[in-house]
Amino acid sequence: MKKKLWNPIFGGIMIGIAMLLTFFISGRGLGASGAMTDFAVWLQNFVAPSVNQSSKYFSKYVANGANPLDDYLIYMAIGILIGSFLAGLVSKRLKFEVLKGPNISNKGRLWFALAGGIFVGYAARMARGCTSGQALVGGAELSVGAWAFMFSIFAGGFAVAYFVRRQWI
Amino acid sequence: MIGPLVSNGIISGSVNSLFAVLIGLLFGYALQRSGFTDSRKIAETFYMKDVHVPIVMFTAITTASIGLWGLSLLGLMDISKMYFLPSYLLPMIVAGFIFGIGMAVGGFCPGTSLAAMVTGKIDAIVFIIGVFLGSLLFGDQYMLWEKFYNSDSNGVWRLDQLLNINLGLAVLLITLLAVFGSFGMKKLQNKFWGKND
Numbered sequence: 001m002k003k004k005l006w007n008p009i010f011g012g013i014m015i016g017i018a019m020l021l022t023f024f025i026s027g028r029g030l031g032a033s034g035a036m037t038d039f040a041v042w043l044q045n046f047v048a049p050s051v052n053q054s055s056k057y058f059s060k061y062v063a064n065g066a067n068p069l070d071d072y073l074i075y076m077a078i079g080i081l082i083g084s085f086l087a088g089l090v091s092k093r094l095k096f097e098v099l100k101g102p103n104i105s106n107k108g109r110l111w112f113a114l115a116g117g118i119f120v121g122y123a124a125r126m127a128r129g130c131t132s133g134q135a136l137v138g139g140a141e142l143s144v145g146a147w148a149f150m151f152s153i154f155a156g157g158f159a160v161a162y163f164v165r166r167q168w169i
Numbered sequence: 170m171i172g173p174l175v176s177n178g179i180i181s182g183s184v185n186s187l188f189a190v191l192i193g194l195l196f197g198y199a200l201q202r203s204g205f206t207d208s209r210k211i212a213e214t215f216y217m218k219d220v221h222v223p224i225v226m227f228t229a230i231t232t233a234s235i236g237l238w239g240l241s242l243l244g245l246m247d248i249s250k251m252y253f254l255p256s257y258l259l260p261m262i263v264a265g266f267i268f269g270i271g272m273a274v275g276g277f278c279p280g281t282s283l284a285a286m287v288t289g290k291i292d293a294i295v296f297i298i299g300v301f302l303g304s305l306l307f308g309d310q311y312m313l314w315e316k317f318y319n320s321d322s323n324g325v326w327r328l329d330q331l332l333n334i335n336l337g338l339a340v341l342l343i344t345l346l347a348v349f350g351s352f353g354m355k356k357l358q359n360k361f362w363g364k365n366d
Contacts, residue, residue: 005202005203005204006199006202006203006204008203008221008224008225008228008351009224009228009351011199011202011203011225011228012203012224012225012226012227012228012229012231012232013228013229013232014195014198014199014202014203015196015199015200015203015225015228015229015232016228016229016230016231016232016233016236017195017232017233017236018192018195018196018199019229019232019233020232020233020236020237020240021188021192021195022189022192023172023173023233023236023237023240023246023251024172024173024174024236024240024246025172025173025174025175025180025185025188025192026173026174026175026185026188026189027172027173027174027175027176027250027251027252028173028251028252029252029254030192030193030196031280032278032279032280032283033279033280033300033304036279036283036297036300036301036304037304039301040300040301040302040304040305041305041308043301044305051309055308055309055311056311056312056315057307057308057309057311058308072185072186072189073189075186075187075189075190075193076189076190076192076193076196077193077283078190078193079189079190079191079192079193079194079195079196079197080193080194080196080197080200080280080283080284081193081197081283081284081286081287082190082193082194082197082287083193083194083195083196083197083198083199083200083201083284084197084198084200084201084206084283084284084285084287084288085197085287085288086194086198087197087198087199087200087201087202087288088201088206088287088288088289091201091202093201093206093288094288094289095288095289096289096291097289097290097291098290098291098292099207099208099209099276099290099292100208100209100292101209109292110291110292110295112274112275112276113208113275113276113277113292113293113295113296113299114275114295114296114298114299115271115274115275115299116270116271116272116273116274116275116276116277116296116299117271117275117277117282117295117296117297117298117299117300117301117302117303118271118299118300118302118303118306119267119268119270119271119274119275119299119303120268120271120272120275120277120278120279120296120299120300120303121271121279121299121300121301121302121303121304121305121306121307122267122271122303122304122306122307123264123265123267123268123271123303124264124268124279124300124303124304125303125304125307125308126260126263126264126267126307126314126318127260127261127264127265127268128254128255128257128261129254130268130278130279130280131226131268131272131278131279131280131281132196132278132279132280134254134261135226136226136229136230136233137233137254138254139226139230139234139343140229140230140231140233140234140237141234141237141253141254141327142234142327142328142329142336142339142340142343143253143254143255143256143325143326143327143328144256144258144323144326144327144328144330144331145254145255145256145257145258145261145323145326146254146256146261147328148256148258148261148262148265149261149262149264149265149268150226150265151265152261152262152263152264152265152266152268152269153265153266153268153269153272154214154215154223154269155265155266155269156265156266156267156268156269156270156271156272156273157214157215157269157270157272157273158215158269158273159266159269159270160215160269160270160273160274161212161215161216161273164212164273164274165216167212167274167276168209168212168213168216168276169213169216169218
């Protein structure tokens with residue numbers, strides 16, 4: 001049987017401790033989207049290396065033959081993947097499935113997932129971070145920009161929720 | 170032992186990378202056990218149908234904030250050696266709005282999609298492909314955004330400076346916001362959707 005989820009307060013404290021550990025040990029915050037961009041730029045290096053070299057945005061990832069995967073956040077992403085897999089294993093929640101509301105097909109849900117991912121990837125680069133690296137970390141650092149980013153995320157989500165309700169409720 | 174350990178030379182860069190894996194492990198474990206690998210749970214935030222995601226977020230921020238500024242107060246953390254995120258206010262507001270649209274449409278954010286992928290969620294795998302495409306697209310269109318991206322730059326800018334209050338008071342205020350916000354959101358959830366958990 002599936003194990004019950006953690007109480008949200010307990011889960012929040014655990015994630016808060018993970019953040020505090022990055023501050024105390026590494027003098028910086030945790031993050032996720034940075035590693036995903038590293039990986040995408042690394043992939044792009046196989047397909048179109050000239051794009052990385054000539055791009056004003058990507059060239060810093062590969063400057064002087066640097067490997068985009070040699071990054072703190074890549075190590076952290078490896079940890080996230082292992083940690084979540086272990087948690088899924090012990091709570092008996094490992095399963096190949098597409099999660100969605102009752103009123104949409106699997107195929108429809110996957111198109112929405114792709115579109116949402118493109119928006120999120122685009123916006124995370126514009127914001128210099130995502131919900132983890134910008135909103136949570138900046139939130140704890142009391143950063144004005146991060147708090148504005150977080151409330152803006154909720155505003156964007158609530159603004160579009162009605163139009164995608166078929167997918168979820 | 171005063172933090173940050175790596176900046177103070179107490180641990181080496183490679184040990185720091187090892188710690189990154191271990192901290193990521195805790196982060197990923199907590200994301201999964203809090204239910205963040207289920208896109209429905211994340212999206213239901215935007216219908217107030219399940220407010221556990223923002224409650225976890227506010228609790229995490231408060232915990233880390235009390236810890237960071239508390240350690241600094243106790244002299245156990247040298248914040249002058251820490252990297253703080255700079256504020257680019259307007260670009261972050263605009264990006265946040267687009268990001269929020271993406272979350273309600275896609276059902277994940279980057280960290281939760283990574284955690285969900287390894288528990289077999291196929292929608293997370295597709296979402297991740299989208300994130301790759303989106304971040305490469307931003308890089309390709311960077312020239313269009315460059316001026317805006319670097320605009321409204323305020324450096325490291327904290328809430329206590331914005332409100333012109335004591336730093337400790339600012340931490341207390343976000344703690345109160347987290348506590349009352351969590352109770353308030355739970356009340357709204359129960360009002361709109363009934364007590365279902």
